[in-house]
Amino acid sequence: MLDKASKSKGLLQIYEMLLKGQVVKKSQMADRLGVSPKTVSRYIADINAYLSDTEKLQHVKYSRKEDGYILEFDKDEYLNSKDILIISKILLESRGLHKKELDRTITKLLNHCPYRDIAYVKRFIGNEIENYVEPKHREILIDKIWDISEAICRQRIVETAYTKIGNYGELDQEVVNRKLEPEAIIFSEYYFYLIASIKDKSFEYPAIYRLDRIKDYKISKEGFERNYKERFKEGEYRNLIQFMQPGKLQTIKFIFKGKSIEAVLDRLPNAKIIEQKKGAYLVEAKVFGEGIKMWLLSQGEAIEVLEPKELREDMKNTIKKLLNLYEVF
Incomplete structure (x- = not known):
């Protein structure tokens, strides 16, 4: 026995x-x-x-x-091999993490993968890992994201040393010190952003800070108050903003004559088709910030902006400037 x-x-x-x-x-x-x-x-x-x-x-x-x-x-409440493959693919495509952070995160995911499936998953992501191009800032961000996320939950002031972009597209040498009331962290187009209000300053909308440009930070013992109704709704905000560019909230209308209206509706989640005929769609959407102009211009002749008039005129002027650039040569 x-x-x-x-x-x-x-x-x-x-x-x-x-x-x-x-x-x-x-x-x-x-x-x-x-x-x-x-x-x-x-x-x-x-x-x-x-x-x-x-x-x-x-x-x-x-x-x-x-x-x-x-x-x-027994239940689909644990990560399985399919989940791990999909999450790994999304992480690789986002290019939001430093290579060391990416490797460490995917290794941890694979540790939860059934042993018999590890080689299979590695086969489908191996080439992407090998050729992964990390963001140019090369900043380690996971700890910073966690620390500031805790400050958001606990409603604590974050003291930051932030570097801005200078006149020639390079980071300024001097840092700007701010006391911020953090509202949310959002990921968009390769970068993580902190949405925050500046302490003791009143603005209609919170400011946007790229997390990799926060060179130093301290979570203060000082708190701030937000009741439930006043809380920042990052989901709604994310659906309104393009390329994380600040600006005002506005309603736009445009005619779309491109190949995929579905791609437009995915890009602008609150957009509505008002009218449709012969391959042309009249679309209305609420948007926040100046980034919408960048996206509209990227669509070329597939989009004609109708409203607001100020945006339509701005688009016309920008297109004229572009035309002048090419006419020089």
């Missing part, structure tokens, strides 16, 4: 293999532990009883395909 220490060791070895996504074959496991196949069956039954008693959302089952025992999740 096995002593308690030997039984505990055997149970732990089997459970560890199952957690790693490995297949436990009864005869092989019996030889490895120096026990009978029936004893291995009892160990697996004990593990299943433990999982059931502790209400863990997993159980051990025999797989004919694998010709052995595997650990399965």
Whole structure:
């Protein structure tokens, strides 16, 4: 009869293999532990009883395909191999993280992947990891994002040293010190942004700060107040703004004659089609900031801006300047 220490060791070895996504074959496991196949069956039954008693959302089952025992999740509440592949693809495409942060994050994800699927997932992301181009700022951001997120939850002032872009597109050497009331952190087009109000200053809309340009920060013990109704709604804000450019809130109308109206509606989540005829769509959308102009210009002749008149005139003037640039040559 096995002593308690030997039984505990055997149970732990089997459970560890199952957690790693490995297949436990009864005869092989019996030889490895120096026990009978029936004893291995009892160990697996004990593990299943433990999982059931502790209400863990997993159980051990025999797989004919694998010709052995595997650990399965009872509910779709854990990351599986498909989830890990999709998350990894999105992380790689976003190009928002330093290479070290990306490698570390994907490695941790793969540690949750069933052992038998790790090679499969690596096969589909390996080339993208090898050719990953990190953002030019090369800043480590994960700890900063976490710290400031905590400050948002606890409503704490964040003291920052921020570098602005100078006249020639390069960062200024001098930093601007600010006391900020952090509202939200948003990711957009390769960068993480802090949305915050400047302490003791009143503006209609909060300011936007690129997190990588915050060179130093301190979470103050000083707090600020926001009741539930006044809280910043980052989801709504994200649907209104383009390219994280500040500005005013406005309603625009334009005619779209391009190939995919679906792409337009995905880009402007609150946009509505007012009228449609012969491949032309009259679209209305609420937008915030100057970034909408950048997107409208990127659509070329597929879009004609109708309203507001100020934006239409601004578009015409910009197009004239572009034409003059090319006429010079």
